[in-house]
Amino acid sequence: MSANRLLGLILVFSPLSILSIGGGQATIPEIQHQTVMVHGWLTNDEFADLFAIARAAPGPSTLIVALIGWQVAGFLGALAATFAIFVPSSIVMYAASSWWLRNEQSAIRKAIEQGLAPVAVGLIFAGMVIVLRAAHAGALALGTTAAVCFVQSTTKVSTYGIVGAVAGSYLLLFALLHYMA
Amino acid sequence: MPPEFDPAAQPAAAQSDPAVRSVVTESDAAARPVSAESDPAARPAVGLLQLLGTFVRLGAMTFGGSVQSWVHREVVERRGWIDNKAFLSGLTVAQVLPGANPVNIALYVGLKLRGGIGAAVAVVGMVVPAFCVILCLGYFYRGYGHLAVVHFVLAGLAASGVGATLTMGIKVARRLPRNVVTALIAVSVFFVVGVLRWPMIPVVAVAIPTSIAVAFFANRRAVDVR
Numbered sequence: 531m532s533a534n535r536l537l538g539l540i541l542v543f544s545p546l547s548i549l550s551i552g553g554g555q556a557t558i559p560e561i562q563h564q565t566v567m568v569h570g571w572l573t574n575d576e577f578a579d580l581f582a583i584a585r586a587a588p589g590p591s592t593l594i595v596a597l598i599g600w601q602v603a604g605f606l607g608a609l610a611a612t613f614a615i616f617v618p619s620s621i622v623m624y625a626a627s628s629w630w631l632r633n634e635q636s637a638i639r640k641a642i643e644q645g646l647a648p649v650a651v652g653l654i655f656a657g658m659v660i661v662l663r664a665a666h667a668g669a670l671a672l673g674t675t676a677a678v679c680f681v682q683s684t685t686k687v688s689t690y691g692i693v694g695a696v697a698g699s700y701l702l703l704f705a706l707l708h709y710m711a
Numbered sequence: 712m713p714p715e716f717d718p719a720a721q722p723a724a725a726q727s728d729p730a731v732r733s734v735v736t737e738s739d740a741a742a743r744p745v746s747a748e749s750d751p752a753a754r755p756a757v758g759l760l761q762l763l764g765t766f767v768r769l770g771a772m773t774f775g776g777s778v779q780s781w782v783h784r785e786v787v788e789r790r791g792w793i794d795n796k797a798f799l800s801g802l803t804v805a806q807v808l809p810g811a812n813p814v815n816i817a818l819y820v821g822l823k824l825r826g827g828i829g830a831a832v833a834v835v836g837m838v839v840p841a842f843c844v845i846l847c848l849g850y851f852y853r854g855y856g857h858l859a860v861v862h863f864v865l866a867g868l869a870a871s872g873v874g875a876t877l878t879m880g881i882k883v884a885r886r887l888p889r890n891v892v893t894a895l896i897a898v899s900v901f902f903v904v905g906v907l908r909w910p911m912i913p914v915v916a917v918a919i920p921t922s923i924a925v926a927f928f929a930n931r932r933a934v935d936v937r
Contacts, residue, residue: 592814593841620812637930650806651887673871675873
């Protein structure tokens with residue numbers, strides 16, 4: 531039974547790994563479809579809960595599969611699902627990066643590099659707009675975004691310092707708002 | 712053990728020859744192949760433990776679809792391990808190929824700095840702590856997930872992630888070649904994916920070959936003229 535469930539996790543998530551072009555966000559709807567509709571491993575509400583946790587957690591949001599694996603088959607399930615979602619895509623990325631780094635001087639690579647740059651910039655800004663919209667960002671969120679960008683552009687404060695400062699100020703602000711209300 | 716104690720982290724080359732360091736921190740792409748690709752002394756400047764430590768901290772402390780922006784800040788801006796151009800091309804490959812972007816960019820950075828073993832180390836650093844944290848969060852969420860303060864702080868962290876992305880976007884956009892075609896491609900990809908919300912895959916499937924072909928023929932014309 532348990533072995534069957536582990537195998538099921540691997541069979542669902544490894545094809546998704548190869549199909550997850552555009553990163554984790556693009557795969558979430560398909561993960562939901564497979565795990566809720568097709569396999570009935572969780573209900574829609576349970577999926578929504580796990581999705582909220584994955585968004586709150588650090589690291590890649592694709593790690594939602596670890597939570598699903600845990601739910602389906604315990605710790606081994608979490609491990610199996612994580613391996614299944616990361617290993618196949620990593621093999622593809624490894625092969626492509628190796629070719630990329632070996633052919634430093636080729637004219638094709640040079641053209642690919644130059645051609646990719648403007649597309650990358652377009653995608654970076656598009657991703658930002660999508661995240662802000664999905665979060666229904668208000669003045670506070672936009673202000674935080676601008677402040678972080680300003681601090682990063684003008685100082686060398688570490689990533690961890692910035693994350694810590696934002697978390698601390700939000701805690702303080704929350705306490706203040708509550709005190710006044 | 713802190714990564715600073717790794718003996719391989721500070722090789723003689725990087726200590727005795729300040730030029731090696733300064734060249735790597737510069738984004739001048741022309742100088743780089745000479746200094747870091749063909750000079751073996753400059754390559755092991757990043758110890759495996761240092762690499763692991765950096766990605767463990769990045770994987771455990773950065774949030775919400777913006778992990779690659781924090782990677783850019785640590786690896787390019789603060790440590791100068793790789794230059795902007797190399798990072799940007801790696802990032803695009805990471806975004807276009809299947810797989811979670813943070814994992815793919817970790818693999819690329821690790822591979823570039825320390826070969827296959829570096830790739831494995833960076834990916835493990837990115838995934839393992841995040842894996843542990845998410846399982847712990849899953850365990851505690853049932854107890855504390857309803858608290859408003861949790862949602863409030865998480866929203867703040869998400870907004871700071873967008874700030875990191877904005878910083879990276881501005882930096883890389885300023886380094887694009889100044890011509891109409893490049894600007895047109897960048898703006899239309901942004902508009903079509905970000906504003907019109909067309910699905911990314913077909914858009915990229917058209918934009919990337921077009922953009923590469925434009926660059927290829929522009930380069931060839933430049934060579935012919937010379």
